Structures are given as structure tokens and as C-alpha cells.
Amino acid sequence: MGVNKYGVGEPLESEAVKALDPFTVPTPPKSLEVTNVTKESMTLCWARPDSDGGNEISGYVIERREKNSLRWIRVNKKPVYDLRIKSSGLREGCEYEYRVYAENAAGLSLPSDPSPLIKAEDPVFQPSPPSRPKIMDHTRSHITIGWTKPLFDGGGPIIGYTVEYKLTSETDWSTAIQSLRGTEYTVMGLTSGAEYVFRVKSLNRIGASDPS
Numbered sequence: 001m002g003v004n005k006y007g008v009g010e011p012l013e014s015e016a017v018k019a020l021d022p023f024t025v026p027t028p029p030k031s032l033e034v035t036n037v038t039k040e041s042m043t044l045c046w047a048r049p050d051s052d053g054g055n056e057i058s059g060y061v062i063e064r065r066e067k068n069s070l071r072w073i074r075v076n077k078k079p080v081y082d083l084r085i086k087s088s089g090l091r092e093g094c095e096y097e098y099r100v101y102a103e104n105a106a107g108l109s110l111p112s113d114p115s116p117l118i119k120a121e122d123p124v125f126q127p128s129p130p131s132r133p134k135i136m137d138h139t140r141s142h143i144t145i146g147w148t149k150p151l152f153d154g155g156g157p158i159i160g161y162t163v164e165y166k167l168t169s170e171t172d173w174s175t176a177i178q179s180l181r182g183t184e185y186t187v188m189g190l191t192s193g194a195e196y197v198f199r200v201k202s203l204n205r206i207g208a209s210d211p212s
Contacts (some may be wrong), residue, residue: 003008009037009097010023012071019029019204022054023026023053023054023055023104023105023106023130023141024053024054024106025053025102025104025106025107025108025109026049026051026052026053026103026104026109026111027049027050027053027102027109027110028049028052028079028100028101028102028110028112028195029046029047029048029049029060029100029101029102029109029112030046030047030049030050031045031046031047031110032044032045032046032098032099032100032112032113032114032115033045033046033115034085034098034115034116035212036145037118037119037120037121037123038122038123039090039092039093039120039121039122040088040089040090040092040094041086041087041088041089041090041120042086042087042090042096042098042120043083043084043085043086043087043117044062044084044086044087044098044100045083045084045105046060046083046084046100047083048083048102048113049102049109052104053106053109055104055105055106056104057103057104058079058103058104058105059078059079059080059081059100059103060076060079060081060083060085060097060100060101060102060103061074061076061079061080061101061103062074062075062076062087062098062100062101062106063075063098063099063100063101063111064087064096064098065079065096065097065098065114066091066094066095066096067094067095067096067097067117072142074133075087075098075105079103090120091120092120092121092210093119093120093121094119094120095117095118095119095120096117096118096120096165097114097115097117097118098114099111099112099113099114099115099117100112101197103175109182120154122156123155124154124155124156124205124206125154125155125207126154126204126205126206126207126208126210127150127152127153127158127200127202127203127204127209128150128151128152128154128202128209128210129150129200129209129210129211129212130147130148130149130150130161130183130200130201130202130209130212131147131148131212132147132212133145133146133147133163133198133199133200133212134146134147136184137186139188140190140192140193141188141189141190141191141192142186142187142188142189142190143172143186143187143190143196143198144184144185144186144187145163145181145184145185145186145198145200146184147161147184147200147212148183149202150202150209153202153204154204154206156204156205156206157204158202158203158204159179159203159204159205160178160179160180160181160203161177161179161180161181161182161183161199161200161201161202161203162175162177162179162200162203162208163175163177163180163181163185163187163198163199163200164176164198164199164200164201164211165174165196165197165198165199166171166196166197167189167194167196168171168195168196168197169195173199179203199211199212
């Protein structure tokens with residue numbers, strides 16, 4: 001209302017104004033990556049959001065979800081201030097995806113784009129070759145060879161062996177069998193009197209080793 005020497009005027013009301021903080025929630029974190037995967041844990045790394053909303057980032061919240069589940073589970077009980085965290089207590093063979101939120105005094109951001117589904121399993125590498133094959137038996141038309149398992153399976157089970165052979169006068173190798181379970185094989189249909197050489201490759205789920 002207004003007051004002057006003539007008296008008191010009619011009261012006037014201003015428009016409603018809401019008291020707001022001068023900042024907003026951050027934008028989502030970026031570039032979420034999953035590294036150092038084992039059967040029990042994974043390490044997550046991400047980049048800061050493009051905008052902190054005008055207020056300092058106070059921490060990050062990380063969630064994970066199993067494949068085919070609708071429920072996201074929080075990974076960190078306490079605030080995370082770094083741009084990485086180790087997610088432990090995983091179930092071997094299960095696939096997981098992750099997302100991250102940034103937090104400031106105004107609240108949580110929207111979640112980051114989820115990571116791809118990653119299976120909790122120990123890393124596997126290319127196996128080493130088996131031993132050089134030895135002649136176990138032979139006739140005019142077939143030769144039986146044997147070998148021993150590789151010294152290094154690559155971190156995963158050996159699922160078979162590939163046996164190859166060729167004439168000593170040729171350069172191209174022929175495949176006798178692609179995925180043999182045992183460590184002995186008989187190559188049939190050979191030419192009597194011809195000279196052959198043999199080699200074997202170890203196989204795991206990553207692929208084949210170098211030849212023996």
C-alpha cells in the first residue's frame with residue numbers, strides 16, 4: 001500500500017515470485033566405459049558433465065542392472081568423488097550394464113547413457129601352440145600323429161585342435177579336421193611315397209593359436 005499526507009492508499013500486490021537457488025542440477029556424466037573385467041568385478045570410468053548447473057559437483061551415484069532385469073541397483077553407498085569406481089560382488093557369467101548420475105546442491109542429474117552389457121568373466125587370450133606333432137603310426141595311405149596340450153591355455157579351456165597338413169613340395173596347407181577334442185588324429189587318403197608335414201593349432205573361445 002502507499003502512504004502520503006492525504007492518507008493511505010489501496011494496497012497493491014506484486015506478482016508471486018518463487019525463491020529459487022541460482023543454479024540447476026548438472027547435465028549427465030559422459031563417456032562411461034567399463035574396463036578391467038573379471039568374473040567378480042568391473043571398473044567403471046566416466047567424464048565430467050558438460051555443465052555443473054552453476055554449482056560444484058558434490059559426487060556421483062552409480063547404478064547397475066543385470067540383463068533382463070527391470071531393477072537398477074545402487075553400486076556406491078557413499079558419495080564417489082573420483083571419476084572411477086570398482087563394482088564388486090558380481091555373479092560369474094551374468095551380464096551387467098551401468099549408468100552414472102552427477103549430483104550438486106540442486107540434486108541429481110539425469111542418468112548417463114547406459115554402458116553396453118558386459119559379461120562378468122575372467123579375460124581370455126590366445127592360447128599357445130601345442131607341442132610339435134609326432135608320428136605315432138603310418139601306412140601307405142594314412143599317418144597318425146599325436147601331440148601334447150599347450151603350456152598356456154589363454155585363461156580359458158582348450159575346446160579343440162585344428163590339424164593341417166601339406167606336401168613338402170607345396171606351400172598351401174590343407175585342413176584335416178577343424179575342431180578335434182583329442183590329442184591324436186589319423187590323416188587318411190594320403191599318397192603313397194609322398195612326403196608330408198603336419199601342424200596343429202590350439203583352440204579356445206577367443207580363437208586359434210599360432211601353429212605348432
